[in-house]
Amino acid sequence: MTKTLAEARSYAQTVRQALGDGGIPGVQPFVCPPATALAEVARVFRGSPVLVGAQNAHWADGGAWTGELSVPQVADAGADLVEIGHSERREHFAETDEVVRRKVDAALRHGLIALLCCGEPASTFAAGRSVPHVLAQVESALGGVNDVEDLSRVVIAYEPVWAIGEHGRPAEPAEVAEVHAALADRWPGVRAVLHGGSVNRVNAPRLLELPGVDGVFVGRAAWRAEGFLELLDLARRETAERR
Template sequence: MTDGSLTWIGTSWKMNGSLAFARAYATGLRARAGAGWPGIQPFLIPPATALAAVSAVLRPGSGVLLGAQNAHWEQRGAWTGELSVDQVADAGATLVEIGHSERRAWFGDTDELVHRKVLATLRAGLRPLVCVGESAEDFAAGRSAEVVTAQVSSALAGVTPDQRPAPIVAYEPIWAIGDHGREATPEDIAATVATIAERFGDRLESVLYGGSVNRQNLTAILDVPAVGGAFIGRAAWTLTGYLDLLDLASEHLACSDVPLAVHSPAVHHSVKLVDH
């Protein structure tokens, strides 16, 4: 990995949230971001409709990175309904989420298309956040590392160790995400994460874990060797929830082997991810 000094803690809102919600969430996050979270790199991936509005609140100087949930591999053209990497960058994105299992299952994001999107994102100077993960059947059959390694290998084809910004991989087992996801144990994920880091670490910024991450399991996940952070879903869909997880991660790092000063708690906000 290119930089082990930061732990990445972020969330994607998926297809949720209005502009009013997005502005309120971003305003509350900005109010807390001034003090920062030692050792943590926060990132936020709202729907495309809210990206510019959130960017206007958080930039410049908040330290919170913004991402898009998807982008096309072409710069421009007759691609009705799509957004290019340049367009999401223009709206404030510095990350692009690529290859989430929902995109792969419902919108035809094959390994080949994921690879094209990774290269397009890098060409534009943005950081790809590549999601990979195996099915429950593959997990039960002991094929997790094999399946995930193939996905990462395809996504990173042609990416060199000196590429900047370096990509991030988020390992998200399909069986552990969504409404009916089963919470993974550290033992469930350790071998697969270690395999990703060992085989591709020279080309990656970090390997994150995502899948039913919450306050109860976050610190155990962060203690798994080679895990460089967490990509969180519904547990961070309220401002209170996200701030709590950022605080917890920073405090956990401070109590581990890095002597970081922990900021004092502040009043949490009660913004919820609902449409107004």
């Protein structure tokens, strides 16, 4: 819940000017602006390599859901993807695994990319139960997705709940390596698996080196356009080294 319309427009214009139309080979940038700025940010990035996502959408195509936005509506506003199941929505808005599954189905049904968030709380991590917890979340959301094309439009964002937000503790690569390896092994057909949770320009290179990590999902460190561009440059260098 950051940025006015003018601030979001300025952010998008700065990034668009820096990246141009060609983008960065091997790197897929995306941004998820607030709903009030979705259409304008999509307009600025039209024709560029930057994908634009909605931070949330309802599972129904329409109806008496006052205050909600449907997948067709966010697609009409220019969204390429929909963020689904973020831990803040699970915690504060009581989104269950069943709700997340319905939203994933809606996004895929309308041809959008489903950005599926998953992650374990601190107590589960401390108990050594991170892998089964996260796999169960993803299985609940994707267990019914059997079509190869549909699966290729799913991006999994693993964000340990204890690493998210202002008071989160950035994860050490060794603490999350097992979860990423398990996700990569169980869901090889997805578009990408990202790591999120207090990602910044210092820890991003080490996280990107982990097997099974295709990219990063960044919050506060990318709130400024300059910070986002710095992280994209880190991703460019990591991609070049892999080649």
